[in-house]
Amino acid sequence: MNRTEPLVELIFDRLAADHVPDDTAEVVLAALSGETDLAAALAGEPTTLAPQRTAADESRERIWLSSVTVAGFRGVGPERTLAIEPGPGLTVVVGRNGSGKSSFAEAVELALTGDSARWADRNSVWRTGWRNLHAGDPCRIAVDLRVDGVATPTRVVREWPSEAELGEAEVSVTSGHGSHKDLAELGLTRPLELYRPFLTAAELGRLTAGTQSQLFDAISAILGLEAITDADRRLMTAARPLDAAIKEVRAQRATLAAALAEVPDERARRAAALLVTRPDLAALAAILDEPDEATADEAVLLCRQLVAMQLPDADEVTRLAGELWEAAAEARWHDGGRSRASLRSAELLRLALKHHDDRGDGPCPVCATGRLDGDWRASANASLAELRDRTLAAQAAAARLTVMLQRAHYLIDDLDVPDGDPAGVPVGELRAAVAALRLAPGGPEDLADHLTARYPALLTAAKAAQAYAEGLLRQRDTGWQAAAGELRSWIAAAGALPERESALARVKAARAWLKATGAELRNQRVAPFAEHSQRIWGHLRQESNVELGAMTLEGTNTRRRVVIPVSVDGADNGTALGVMSQGEMHALGLATFLPRGCAAESPFRFIVVDDPVQSMDPAKVDGLARVLAELAEQRQVIVFTHDTRLPDALGRLDLGQSRIVEVTRAERSVVTLRPGSDPLRRYLDDAYALARNEEIAAEVRGPVVAELCRSAIEAACHRIVWWRRVARGVPHDDIEAAVVAASRRLTTTLALALFDDADRGADVLGYLSRRHGSRAVGAYKACKEGVHGAYLFDLPGLVADVRHLAEVLPPPRAGRGEVRS
Numbered sequence: 001m002n003r004t005e006p007l008v009e010l011i012f013d014r015l016a017a018d019h020v021p022d023d024t025a026e027v028v029l030a031a032l033s034g035e036t037d038l039a040a041a042l043a044g045e046p047t048t049l050a051p052q053r054t055a056a057d058e059s060r061e062r063i064w065l066s067s068v069t070v071a072g073f074r075g076v077g078p079e080r081t082l083a084i085e086p087g088p089g090l091t092v093v094v095g096r097n098g099s100g101k102s103s104f105a106e107a108v109e110l111a112l113t114g115d116s117a118r119w120a121d122r123n124s125v126w127r128t129g130w131r132n133l134h135a136g137d138p139c140r141i142a143v144d145l146r147v148d149g150v151a152t153p154t155r156v157v158r159e160w161p162s163e164a165e166l167g168e169a170e171v172s173v174t175s176g177h178g179s180h181k182d183l184a185e186l187g188l189t190r191p192l193e194l195y196r197p198f199l200t201a202a203e204l205g206r207l208t209a210g211t212q213s214q215l216f217d218a219i220s221a222i223l224g225l226e227a228i229t230d231a232d233r234r235l236m237t238a239a240r241p242l243d244a245a246i247k248e249v250r251a252q253r254a255t256l257a258a259a260l261a262e263v264p265d266e267r268a269r270r271a272a273a274l275l276v277t278r279p280d281l282a283a284l285a286a287i288l289d290e291p292d293e294a295t296a297d298e299a300v301l302l303c304r305q306l307v308a309m310q311l312p313d314a315d316e317v318t319r320l321a322g323e324l325w326e327a328a329a330e331a332r333w334h335d336g337g338r339s340r341a342s343l344r345s346a347e348l349l350r351l352a353l354k355h356h357d358d359r360g361d362g363p364c365p366v367c368a369t370g371r372l373d374g375d376w377r378a379s380a381n382a383s384l385a386e387l388r389d390r391t392l393a394a395q396a397a398a399a400r401l402t403v404m405l406q407r408a409h410y411l412i413d414d415l416d417v418p419d420g421d422p423a424g425v426p427v428g429e430l431r432a433a434v435a436a437l438r439l440a441p442g443g444p445e446d447l448a449d450h451l452t453a454r455y456p457a458l459l460t461a462a463k464a465a466q467a468y469a470e471g472l473l474r475q476r477d478t479g480w481q482a483a484a485g486e487l488r489s490w491i492a493a494a495g496a497l498p499e500r501e502s503a504l505a506r507v508k509a510a511r512a513w514l515k516a517t518g519a520e521l522r523n524q525r526v527a528p529f530a531e532h533s534q535r536i537w538g539h540l541r542q543e544s545n546v547e548l549g550a551m552t553l554e555g556t557n558t559r560r561r562v563v564i565p566v567s568v569d570g571a572d573n574g575t576a577l578g579v580m581s582q583g584e585m586h587a588l589g590l591a592t593f594l595p596r597g598c599a600a601e602s603p604f605r606f607i608v609v610d611d612p613v614q615s616m617d618p619a620k621v622d623g624l625a626r627v628l629a630e631l632a633e634q635r636q637v638i639v640f641t642h643d644t645r646l647p648d649a650l651g652r653l654d655l656g657q658s659r660i661v662e663v664t665r666a667e668r669s670v671v672t673l674r675p676g677s678d679p680l681r682r683y684l685d686d687a688y689a690l691a692r693n694e695e696i697a698a699e700v701r702g703p704v705v706a707e708l709c710r711s712a713i714e715a716a717c718h719r720i721v722w723w724r725r726v727a728r729g730v731p732h733d734d735i736e737a738a739v740v741a742a743s744r745r746l747t748t749t750l751a752l753a754l755f756d757d758a759d760r761g762a763d764v765l766g767y768l769s770r771r772h773g774s775r776a777v778g779a780y781k782a783c784k785e786g787v788h789g790a791y792l793f794d795l796p797g798l799v800a801d802v803r804h805l806a807e808v809l810p811p812p813r814a815g816r817g818e819v820r821s
Contacts, residue, residue, distance in 0.1 A: 020513055026047070027041050028513060031232075034234075063154075063606070065606040066145060067081055067083040068107050070140075074103035074106060078670055080671050087732050087735070088632060089632050089657065090650070094676065097642050098665065101642070107141040111157070148731050151728055158170070191602060195597055198610075199612070216553055232515065248493075256487060257272045263483050267290060271284055301420070311458075314456060320407060320408060324407075324445075327403075327404040327444065334397050334398075349387070415434050426464060433461045434458060436457075533592055540624060547567045549564070549565030590624070594631065598634075609639045609640070611641060611642070613641050657679040659679075684806070687709050687798075690795075713780075714743065714746065717809070718749075718753075745761070747784070776801075779801035782798050
């Protein structure tokens with residue numbers, strides 16, 4: 001299975017391949033989409049079904065570490081910069097304890113994450129010694145990153161003002177896109193959490209000695225299956241209320257049946273019998289709809305009517321009285337008499353305007369003194385419009401008043417107190433209050449005042465009568481009324497039971513499929529990590545009799561764990577940690593977590609390893625050297641160690657090119673960084689030692705010395721090519737391809753270094769002759785011809801000439817790949 005295959009498409013394909021029923025598949029996809037879609041799917045409503053892609057589904061850039069600068073931080077006083085070739089390779093930073101080497105490792109982690117594993121979960125004492133005691137101001141760390149194919153580096157800087165605490169750093173991030181608030185704007189926060197390209201002894205100790213859940217989470221997080229975990233959590237959350245509601249309804253059924261069986265009422269007994277068997281909800285509802293038992297008791301009949309009586313509440317009557325007041329005031333303001341006069345005036349004006357339409361300008365036909373003309377017509381039209389508006393407003397006010405009066409009288413007339421006067425039932429005050437309310441005055445304002453004054457007394461009397469009636473009915477009731485209320489609520493809940501049971505079944509089916517599929521995908525995706533871990537353990541175990549099997553992840557929720565099968569001398573021993581020495585446990589931590597930092601999906605092509613040699617015997621140090629050299633073929637590996645056995649093992653085992661940086665610390669925290677033996681120096685030193693060894697015949701030494709000298713020149717050329725092209729933002733794969741293609745001949749290798757063009761081999765000899773003279777030309781020719789046995793005289797001189805040639809080759813741009821102090 002391709003671990004980079006998008007998870008959403010993978011789930012779609014699996015659902016189809018497994019022929020999962022549509023209703024279950026819909027719930028699975030809705031759970032992947034989110035809580036809103038899941039709720040809609042379970043409710044039978046439309047869903048969007050738009051699952052979000054996880055971070056693991058996205059392609060990432062490749063990022064290399066270019067340099068780390070430290071000033072006034074931890075063991076480093078005056079500013080120092082550790083520059084690292086931003087490409088595959090192994091850099092080993094060596095220094096005794098207290099030399100300040102780990103300050104650079106911690107600075108990388110702190111700059112990029114804002115914290116350090118060294119201080120995690122420690123008390124405040126551990127966080128007080130971070131500022132250098134001798135030169136703590138300025139206090140600053142800066143990390144330069146190179147994004148593959150981008151010429152401008154990304155720089156992350158943390159600076160602390162004089163009195164600032166560790167968490168109060170001023171952070172600045174710049175890249176080829178400009179300035180940024182933090183690395184989150186570049187999309188690097190989550191990858192830093194998942195892949196953590198930093199591995200320290202403290203972190204290894206916590207992870208190997210931590211709980212199974214912590215170990216599980218650390219490995220599971222990088223598999224890109226968070227969407228499945230989140231979907232399972234949503235399904236589990238959705239199942240809880242459904243399951244609880246179903247169980248509650250079933251439990252209430254037995255309790256309700258027992259309670260009804262104790263009620264001395266025929267309806268209750270029949271309902272209890274139905275509940276004992278598979279309940280028929282329609283039959284139970286029909287029992288509830290049956291009328292109350294017939295009775296000739298006048299008091300009971302009257303009380304039933306009183307309880308059923310419904311009266312408007314006080315707020316409703318108060319609102320009605322207020323609206324009646326407003327309607328009466330508005331109608332009085334418009335005054336009906338004046339409105340009738342307005343109507344007559346409007347009619348006269350209308351007739352006069354019609355007369356003017358028919359006859360045109362002329363004397364007024366009514367008074368014979370005025371004149372009907374254009375000016376009169378304009379004034380008449382305005383007056384007519386005003387009269388009409390006034391009339392309409394008066395009519396509306398009158399109509400509203402009429403409605404309010406009708407509502408008030410309807411309220412009074414609709415009050416219906418049951419007939420009958422059995423002894424003991426207090427209905428006298430209620431009837432008196434109703435009679436007093438019905439003596440309504442004629443005027444609207446008086447009627448409003450009457451309602452406000454009289455209705456509260458009626459409501460008080462009604463409540464008293466109803467309270468007495470309810471009490472009497474409770475005394476006479478066999479218990480059916482209360483039981484009927486509980487039965488009615490249970491029927492409503494039971495009616496929703498089939499829908500809830502169906503939804504729960506769908507959730508359980510979806511969760512079961514997702515759980516099984518998730519476990520399968522999880523172990524398919526963890527398989528490459530397990531294989532890498534086994535390969536690393538194969539190097540690290542050396543003489544150990546402990547053999548590890550393939551790591552798998554098992555369980556969910558609180559039972560999640562990492563299973564690492566282990567055998568001792570070929571016998572199965574169950575779990576690993578119980579049989580391992582401290583050195584073996586440390587090696588296991590490296591085997592487990594180096595693959596995480598080197599995951600193919602990680603954008604970080606570098607990994608920083610601090611103090612990996614702890615508790616290791618010499619055989620395991622050799623194994624570690626092999627592991628680091630193997631990783632360095634594809635990754636940029638930076639190792640900080642106080643143990644010189646690691647660089648010694650790298651040199652002794654001839655594991656390829658590695659760069660050694662030695663760190664020393666003088667008084668007042670003055671740290672010095674200087675190069676150890678690099679490949680160029682090593683080739684030349686080996687060549688010189690062999691050239692001076694006269695115990696070996698010259699014809700034997702000559703080709704070997706020439707080959708070593710040629711390798712030295714090639715190493716110098718490769719470094720120039722890498723420095724130059726990385727600075728231009730050329731992708732690493734393209735650089736490697738160019739170097740490999742040019743390596744077929746020394747001439748093309750030199751042409752690539754001198755002219756950045758391997759096809760200009762014909763220009764190499766002339767360039768060396770013009771720029772550097774015969775000594776450089778002789779060294780070049782000797783390395784070309786000497787490997788075939790043609791160069792047998794003055795071998796030490798040849799080494800000296802090659803050293804001269806390597807020194808005069810064009811230097812890289814200042815500050816790149818160099819160790820500055």
